[in-house]
Amino acid sequence: MSKELSHFDKEGKAVMVDISGKNDTDRTAVATGEIKMHPDTLKTIKEGNIKKGDVLGVARVAAIMASKNTYNMIPMCHNILLSSAKIEFETDDENSTVKIKSIVKTSGKTGVEMEALMMVSVAGLTIYDMCKAIDKGMVIGEIKLEEKLGGKSGVWKREEE
Numbered sequence: 001m002s003k004e005l006s007h008f009d010k011e012g013k014a015v016m017v018d019i020s021g022k023n024d025t026d027r028t029a030v031a032t033g034e035i036k037m038h039p040d041t042l043k044t045i046k047e048g049n050i051k052k053g054d055v056l057g058v059a060r061v062a063a064i065m066a067s068k069n070t071y072n073m074i075p076m077c078h079n080i081l082l083s084s085a086k087i088e089f090e091t092d093d094e095n096s097t098v099k100i101k102s103i104v105k106t107s108g109k110t111g112v113e114m115e116a117l118m119m120v121s122v123a124g125l126t127i128y129d130m131c132k133a134i135d136k137g138m139v140i141g142e143i144k145l146e147e148k149l150g151g152k153s154g155v156w157k158r159e160e161e
Helices: 039-047 055-068 113-131
Strands: 025-036 082-092 097-108 139-149
Touching (some): 039 113, 055 082, 082 113
16 A cells, blocks of 8 residues: 555644645445453343443434544544434344444535544443443453445445454
């Protein structure tokens, strides 16, 4: 990989990328991750018996809020007007895991990869927070960009591993 890092100037100082000369294009990013837990914890989530409330419902709202506030957490991110921010959860009984997938869209001058990754991260952290009283051993992981569409670089998709 021989691409230059765009968040540094000629002197090596961190900078926010100037996107003023870019054209608006439709952009999409998809990210995934998971949170692994004890089987009883997953069962309790599915039954709706966590004392703090609807775990996946709260995680959904937290993830959407995170997408809209990514620029507040990641220093060089632009404040982006999002046209869509969706989060999906899939429970996997065999692996005692909640799989998390985000899909973020905008029409603008810069991509939404960080917003998609932030959604997955915050959803996992929210699930952990909601369930930590019964399972402190949960593991959040495998957070990754799956694909991005739009912009100068076009389409990028993760290759099968």
